[in-house]
Amino acid sequence: MPKSFFYPLLEDPFRKKDLDKAIEVIKTGKLTIGKHTKKFEKVFTKKIKTKFSLMVNSGSSANLLALQCLINPYRKKRLERGDSVLIPTVCWSTSLWPIIQSGLNPVFVDIDPVTLNIDLKDLEKKINKRTKALLLVHVLGNSTNMNQLMKILRKKNIILIEDTCESLGSKYKNKYLGTFGEFSSFSFYSSHQISSGEGGMITCRNLEDYEILKALRSHGWSRGLKSEKNISKKNRHLDSRFIFYNSGFNLRPTDISASIGLSQFNDMNNFISLRNKNRNLIVNSLKKNKVISEKFYFVEANKNVKPSWFGIPIYIKNKKNRKKFIQNIEKKGIETRPIISGNFIRQPSVKKYKLINKAKFFNSDIVNDHGFFIGLPTKKINNIFVNRIIKAFEQSI
Numbered sequence: 001m002p003k004s005f006f007y008p009l010l011e012d013p014f015r016k017k018d019l020d021k022a023i024e025v026i027k028t029g030k031l032t033i034g035k036h037t038k039k040f041e042k043v044f045t046k047k048i049k050t051k052f053s054l055m056v057n058s059g060s061s062a063n064l065l066a067l068q069c070l071i072n073p074y075r076k077k078r079l080e081r082g083d084s085v086l087i088p089t090v091c092w093s094t095s096l097w098p099i100i101q102s103g104l105n106p107v108f109v110d111i112d113p114v115t116l117n118i119d120l121k122d123l124e125k126k127i128n129k130r131t132k133a134l135l136l137v138h139v140l141g142n143s144t145n146m147n148q149l150m151k152i153l154r155k156k157n158i159i160l161i162e163d164t165c166e167s168l169g170s171k172y173k174n175k176y177l178g179t180f181g182e183f184s185s186f187s188f189y190s191s192h193q194i195s196s197g198e199g200g201m202i203t204c205r206n207l208e209d210y211e212i213l214k215a216l217r218s219h220g221w222s223r224g225l226k227s228e229k230n231i232s233k234k235n236r237h238l239d240s241r242f243i244f245y246n247s248g249f250n251l252r253p254t255d256i257s258a259s260i261g262l263s264q265f266n267d268m269n270n271f272i273s274l275r276n277k278n279r280n281l282i283v284n285s286l287k288k289n290k291v292i293s294e295k296f297y298f299v300e301a302n303k304n305v306k307p308s309w310f311g312i313p314i315y316i317k318n319k320k321n322r323k324k325f326i327q328n329i330e331k332k333g334i335e336t337r338p339i340i341s342g343n344f345i346r347q348p349s350v351k352k353y354k355l356i357n358k359a360k361f362f363n364s365d366i367v368n369d370h371g372f373f374i375g376l377p378t379k380k381i382n383n384i385f386v387n388r389i390i391k392a393f394e395q396s397i
């Protein structure tokens with residue numbers, strides 16, 4: 001394995017101006033959640049065209065808050081212990097675990113190998129009386145047919161949570177992913193479309209949920225809630241500054257990460273178009289090569305999706321060659337990884353928690369056994385770089 005890849009999964013995502021913003025915050029000495037976090041939330045809400053946004057310390061925390069909000073006693077319409085939540089088998093660990101951590105029952109749905117996203121036919125088959133929500137994952141910037149999905153969910157009265165951690169900036173029919181559901185999560189971890197080091201955002205549609213999420217994010221405190229004054233009036237026996245109105249976690253970001261996140265978010269459109277240009281240049285060049293195009297299949301954006309690509313997902317047609325190919329190409333300096341985490345039900349944690357019996361998910365196995373992805377450079381690339389990639393592919397088959 002080479003010490004450094006010429007084409008890594010992850011580049012240093014920060015520009016001087018992002019770090020300067022962080023340094024300005026550090027110099028004020030006010031590092032904890034504050035005005036920079038509020039500003040980022042406001043700008044994010046406006047740009048994405050959502051109703052309410054709260055910054056958190058990771059995309060995982062955003063998923064946890066969404067599920068915890070759904071079971072919260074302050075929520076009028078809430079989920080009960082044992083209710084079912086649908087989730088695609090190609091998901092991230094912390095798309096799944098908040099369902100279990102919230103006392104709910106995950107029901108796995110297979111995916112469509114062409115889009116890598118949830119298979120709507122299998123989804124319909126898995127719905128029953130206990131199905132109350134869907135934790136949808138938008139994979140690597142791509143998406144399912146959102147019109148058809150929303151029709152199914154509306155008909156069956158199923159709540160949608162969109163895990164948009166890999167797809168910030170992608171649109172379905174000109175509407176941002178992450179604005180279809182009741183809750184959406186976003187991640188600003190370092191390999192994502194924008195980065196704040198660690199960080200994420202949770203969005204929701206109404207004030208009731210916003211107030212619950214805000215309290216849960218910060219110890220269950222009444223501080224900063226719209227209802228803070230009312231709560232303290234009803235609890236005159238308590239110090240109004242220390243009222244714990246709800247259950248809680250501490251999932252707050254720092255103002256340092258908020259300032260970096262906002263600096264990057266302000267340039268999101270440029271980042272997306274550069275990533276997409278790089279993606280098209282690399283994929284089109286690989287496809288033009290006869291040997292490579294015979295042996296590999298490149299995942300394209302689904303119909304009506306204007307993608308904000310996270311990486312470049314690829315299938316090797318002969319699964320027997322996958323392992324050797326991955327070893328070879330990494331030796332040649334191109335870093336790879338599974339598509340999210342492959343078929344998640346094959347992970348030991350799923351077996352340990354006995355989440356699945358013998359059910360088969362054929363399409364997720366295809367992703368697992370044939371799929372991998374390479375990164376997406378965030379700076380302009382040239383033909384020398386692209387030729388090096390082609391050569392590495394040719395020599396690794």
Ligand SMILES: Cc1ncc(COP(=O)(O)O)c(C=O)c1O
Nearest residue numbers: 058059060092165166187188189
């Ligand atoms: C689909 C998905 N959901 C959630 C997360 C978690 O985000 P974070 O790393 O910010 O906790 C990730 C991480 O990349 C992800 O890919």
